[in-house]
Amino acid sequence: MxxxxxxxxxxxxxxxxxxxxxxxxxxxxxxxxxxxxxxxxxxxxxxxxxxxxxxxxxxxxxxxxxxxxxxxxxxxxxxxxxxxxxxxxxxxxxxxxxxxxxxxxxxxxxxxxxxxxxxxxxxxxxxxxxxxxxxxxxxxxxxxxxxxxxxxxxxxxxxxxxxxxxxxxxxxxxxxxxxxxxxxxxxxxxxxxASHAAKISPEERFVDWRLDARRVHDHIRALSPHIGARATHPDVEGPVKLLGSRVAEAGGLAPGEIFSDKRRILVGCGSDSIEILGLQLPGSKALTAAEFLVGNRLEGGFSV
Missing domain, CATH: 3.40.50.170 (Formyl transferase, N-terminal domain)
Known part of the structure; x- marks a missing residue:
């Protein structure tokens, strides 16, 4: 035809x-x-x-x-x-x-x-x-x-x-x-x-850390890399893009609370935690967590 x-x-x-x-x-x-x-x-x-x-x-x-x-x-x-x-x-x-x-x-x-x-x-x-x-x-x-x-x-x-x-x-x-x-x-x-799949609104790009870790992870991977899930941090001017994650199944962190060492970045959720695998700060290029942690740190917590 x-x-x-x-x-x-x-x-x-x-x-x-x-x-x-x-x-x-x-x-x-x-x-x-x-x-x-x-x-x-x-x-x-x-x-x-x-x-x-x-x-x-x-x-x-x-x-x-x-x-x-x-x-x-x-x-x-x-x-x-x-x-x-x-x-x-x-x-x-x-x-x-x-x-x-x-x-x-x-x-x-x-x-x-x-x-x-x-x-x-x-x-x-x-x-x-x-x-x-x-x-x-x-x-x-x-x-x-x-x-x-x-x-x-x-x-x-x-x-x-x-x-x-x-x-x-x-x-x-x-x-x-x-x-x-x-x-x-x-x-x-x-x-x-039937179900409806509305366009992702600007507000929906931001992670709700009060949700359980599985839902937060699904949110981040759904928007990666073409949209990029966002999170706000008091020490960063502008939103942080979160480009990769996995469920860590580790407790002890409050929603949005960050634990980082030289190898990984964990963030607390409503239940369990997620590990951030990739991120991008405003004005910077996208990095893996390991690359970011060479000379950088994220402390405290993301805004909830």
């Missing part, structure tokens, strides 16, 4: 790579406008835009995807992966064989913007990807494929995102093969099992 593709971050670029390597023809690629970042406000292309340019695909970066609905209609199907905008009816219905979304959860669980982070925060040991036909509801359309993947107790948000992107790249090609052959059998989602 001839495909139009819409996506923005690295997750979407991985899915696009899978489509480009398949028998399907990707003609049009749509991504969000390039952003301006850093002190010099330099324009940075999105990962999908960068891949499209390297691959020689036609690239459009409209302010609203509806501006490209007419062009999308020239293709058999539209594939969407982490594009970052709500698609309206004119865009969803533009292609004769429909719009298909690669969603990073086993729908109807974790509908919304942050399915990877929310699944890890909830302590899930299984998640996956779903290929669904898009409707105007939030991830409510019927699905034709779901592929499952396991999570380890140390799996981070970054690691899971990469794994799901690869799985999604395989699944969307398989799904499009079914659509092309006329053998796809869409299945309605079970609304009684």
């Amino acid at each position: 001839r495909i139009a593709f819409a996506g923005t971050p690295t997750f979407a670029a991985t899915v696009l790579e899978g489509l480009l390597a398949s028998e399907h023809e990707v003609g049009l690629v749509i991504s969000q406008p390039d952003s301006r970042r850093g002190r010099g406000r330099k324009t940075t292309p999105t990962p999908v835009a960068e891949l499209a340019a390297r691959s020689g695909c036609e690239l459009r970066q409209p302010g609203r995807i509806g501006e490209a609905a007419g062009e999308i209609g020239d293709y058999d199907s539209l594939v969407v992966a982490a594009y970052g905008q709500i698609l309206r009816a004119d865009t969803l219905g533009a292609s004769p064989r429909g719009a298909w979304n690669v969603h990073a959860s086993l729908l109807p669980a974790y509908r919304g913007a942050a399915p990877v982070e929310r699944a890890i925060m909830a302590g899930e040991d299984t998640t996956g990807v779903t290929i669904m036909r898009m409707t105007e509801g939030l991830d409510t359309g019927p699905f034709i494929l779901r592929r499952e993947i396991g999570l380890g107790p140390q799996t981070t948000g970054g690691e899971l995102t990469a794994a799901l992107a690869g799985l999604g790249a395989e699944a969307i090609v398989e799904a499009l093969d079914l659509v092309e052959a006329g053998s796809a059998e869409p299945e309605e989602q079970d609304e009684s099992r």
Whole structure:
């Protein structure tokens, strides 16, 4: 089939790579406008835009995807992966064989913007990807494929995102093969099992040390490394990013209280403690705990 593709971050670029390597023809690629970042406000292309340019695909970066609905209609199907905008009816219905979304959860669980982070925060040991036909509801359309993947107790948000992107790249090609052959059998989602994965708010980036150690650890790894969980310390100007942890199962420390020696940093939680494996101070580079403890110390406690 001839495909139009819409996506923005690295997750979407991985899915696009899978489509480009398949028998399907990707003609049009749509991504969000390039952003301006850093002190010099330099324009940075999105990962999908960068891949499209390297691959020689036609690239459009409209302010609203509806501006490209007419062009999308020239293709058999539209594939969407982490594009970052709500698609309206004119865009969803533009292609004769429909719009298909690669969603990073086993729908109807974790509908919304942050399915990877929310699944890890909830302590899930299984998640996956779903290929669904898009409707105007939030991830409510019927699905034709779901592929499952396991999570380890140390799996981070970054690691899971990469794994799901690869799985999604395989699944969307398989799904499009079914659509092309006329053998796809869409299945309605079970609304009684639906849950919502809202975008991570700025406030949610900060660790609540009153929670038990397992939940604190899940919070830190869910946001690592792309967002970074935060903690405040009275001796540090600005938030400290916590980029890795593990449950220490050691008592005796109050919530937020720090114990450090030359080898490790422990922080008390509502029950037990966690060991901080990686951190980043404002204006500094990310370091392992061992690297940080060479010439630095954290004493006292994080704010609760």
